[in-house]
Amino acid sequence: MSVSDTKPQPAIRTRGVTRDFKAGQQTIRVLHGIDLDVCPGELTYLVGESGSGKTTMISIMCGILWPTDGDVEVFGTDIYALSDNELVNFRLQNIGFIFQQYNLIPSIDAASNAAVPLIAQGMNRLEARERAVAMLEKLNIGDQAAKLPNQLSGGQQQRVAIARALVHEPRLVVCDEPTAALDAKSGRKVMDLLREVGVAEDRSVIIVTHDNRIFDLADRILVLEDGRITHDGTDMPDDH
């Protein structure tokens, strides 16, 4: 068996990914042919200035924004070759998201919000709620389980969104600024939990962050500048 045969399948594999947006008469190219393998078993950060294309890139990686060109595989599945229904199901089974806007459902309590992916997968409500409360407890907000989102602080709402992303133990967790609203100690705790739940031999977490308090926790740091990857290493480049 050759060495390449033993290499694990990438969690994400992109080839030649470009993305254009229309701005009036003009077309703006935001991503310029990104080739990237994100490995399972690693906590990967995507870092870069505002407007460099990070949110566009992770949205493409997790199947919610079509690339203009190029291929995206998630655990070997060519996700943009799937039908709309297949893609929805694939995301449901395999991907957890934490976006800057928490998108909690205002009329249901924290536990019900955190249980959404399990219920969408068909789990009965009682069991789904129990698992959601257990995840809220891990995030130190078990005592807030019965509160509505508008009764929670910004940091607590974010933790509910994190619980919702992790509750179904997806193989890929994608987060946009997961620690931005948290104090340093809570931020590191969230990162510990993301690693504990999200990173394993066959699981992977990718995080967009500006938060230099947590740069030391990454296994791999990618820097995006004007839609191109300009650094790929275990640490931040010296000039950042």
Ligand SMILES: Nc1ncnc2c1ncn2[C@@H]1O[C@H](COP(=O)(O)OP(=O)(O)OP(=O)(O)O)[C@@H](O)[C@H]1O
């Ligand atoms: N739907 C859209 N229509 C037009 N332009 C867009 C759209 N989405 C993003 N862009 C543009 O693409 C560029 C990259 O945006 P993106 O949100 O990916 O950057 P970012 O690195 O995540 O920034 P930030 O750190 O501020 O969130 C920006 O110039 C933005 O204005």
